Amino acid sequence: xxxxxxxxxxxxxxxxxxxxxHQKKKDIGAHHLFLGQxxxxxxxxxxxxxxxxxxxxxxxxRVIHEIREEAFARFELSxxxxxxxxxxxxxxxxxxxxxxxxxxxxxxxxxxxxxVDAVKARAPIFxxxxxxxxxxxxxxxx
Amino acid sequence: xxxxVNYFGRLAELAGTASEQVALPAAxxxxxxxxxxxxxxxxxxxxxSALAINGEILQKAAKLHAGDEADLFPPFAGG
Numbered sequence: 001x002x003x004x005x006x007x008x009x010x011x012x013x014x015x016x017x018x019x020x021x022h023q024k025k026k027d028i029g030a031h032h033l034f035l036g037q038x039x040x041x042x043x044x045x046x047x048x049x050x051x052x053x054x055x056x057x058x059x060x061x062r063v064i065h066e067i068r069e070e071a072f073a074r075f076e077l078s079x080x081x082x083x084x085x086x087x088x089x090x091x092x093x094x095x096x097x098x099x100x101x102x103x104x105x106x107x108x109x110x111x112x113x114x115x116v117d118a119v120k121a122r123a124p125i126f127x128x129x130x131x132x133x134x135x136x137x138x139x140x141x142x
Numbered sequence: 143x144x145x146x147v148n149y150f151g152r153l154a155e156l157a158g159t160a161s162e163q164v165a166l167p168a169a170x171x172x173x174x175x176x177x178x179x180x181x182x183x184x185x186x187x188x189x190x191s192a193l194a195i196n197g198e199i200l201q202k203a204a205k206l207h208a209g210d211e212a213d214l215f216p217p218f219a220g221g
Contacts, residue, residue, distance in 0.1 A: 036221045055220075056150055056213050058197055084220060096221045116221065124192070124199075124213070125220030126151030138152040139219040 001065050005057060005086045009093035010035075018081065018099055028078045030105035032112040036096030038089050046131040050090045051139060056124040057086075067118045075111040077102045082115065084125060143168055143208035145175060152216045156185040166206065173203045175212060191217045 006014075015035070022028060040047045064082055071080060078101045085095040098115050102108035119125075120141050127139030145164050154160045157179075164182075166174060172193055180187050193200050194213040206212075 053220075054151060056148075056194065056215070059194055059199065059213070060220075062197075063199075120221040121218065123220050124150065124194075124215050124218055126216065127219045128151070138216065140217060141219050141221065 001061055003057070003061055004064050004082050004084050005055065005061075006083050007085075007087050009085060009089045009095065010083055010097050012094065014083075015094070015097060015099075018097075022079075022101060025078060025101070027103060028101045029103045030101065030108045032100045032105075032108040034096070034098040034112055034116045035094050036116075038091045038093055038095055040091035041129070043131070043137070046133040046135065048091055048129045049132045050088050050130045051095065052088045052128040052130060053084070053086050053095065054126050054128070055084075055086060060084075060123040060125055063123045064119060067115060067122065070118070071100075071111050071115055074114070075102065075107045076104075077107060077111055080111065080115065082119065084119070084123075088130075143170070143206070145206060145208075146211045147175075147179065148211065148213045150213060150215050151219070153186060153189060153214050156189060157183045169205070171203050171205050172200055172212075175206060179214070186214075189216055190214050 038051050081099040083097040089095045100108040100112045129139050130136050147164050148161045149157045192215040
């Protein structure tokens with residue numbers, strides 16, 4: 001089973017490289033990408049400086065594998081890739097990367113929305129928001 | 143019987159530990175475990191959103207066995 005976790009932020013070069021690597025696959029007509037970026041939210045007079053991600057990796061990898069299988073069953077996809085950060089990611093950096101490719105745009109567009117929502121809802125991943133003043137709180141998804 | 147309990151995210155702060163051994167009477171189930179943990183760590187009350195036993199997230203109460211490993215989760219917050 002694939003390990004979706006990347007230590008620290010996801011390098012934009014990795015994202016560019018991933019796009020370039022798909023140029024060989026000429027049955028693909030559409031890519032949809034989601035890039036989750038750490039937001040410097042302001043709360044109680046301080047801003048989020050970074051998020052430190054943790055997870056129950058074994059369960060998270062298995063759940064995400066199941067979500068991948070569901071996406072391949074529901075949509076006509078050429079390929080899909082999911083990466084999520086672990087450890088500290090500074091505000092402004094990328095923490096979540098979902099890349100879906102298909103022959104036509106509707107399939108990859110719908111699959112991307114499904115994948116992003118399913119990973120957020122079903123994978124045991126947690127985020128500790130570290131504030132500029134040194135305090136912290138725990139991230140909650142909306 | 144003894145169960146190993148792992149706390150994730152905010153729950154580790156509330157419990158004051160990331161991991162501990164918990165003794166339960168034989169034939170206990172996951173509901174008995176949750177009740178015991180909330181008694182031991184009152185701050186956990188109402189904060190546990192999911193429980194996994196031996197790597198499987200439970201959808202309903204399940205029987206426990208000596209040596210089982212429980213993972214306790216707050217709301218998931220990936221992305």
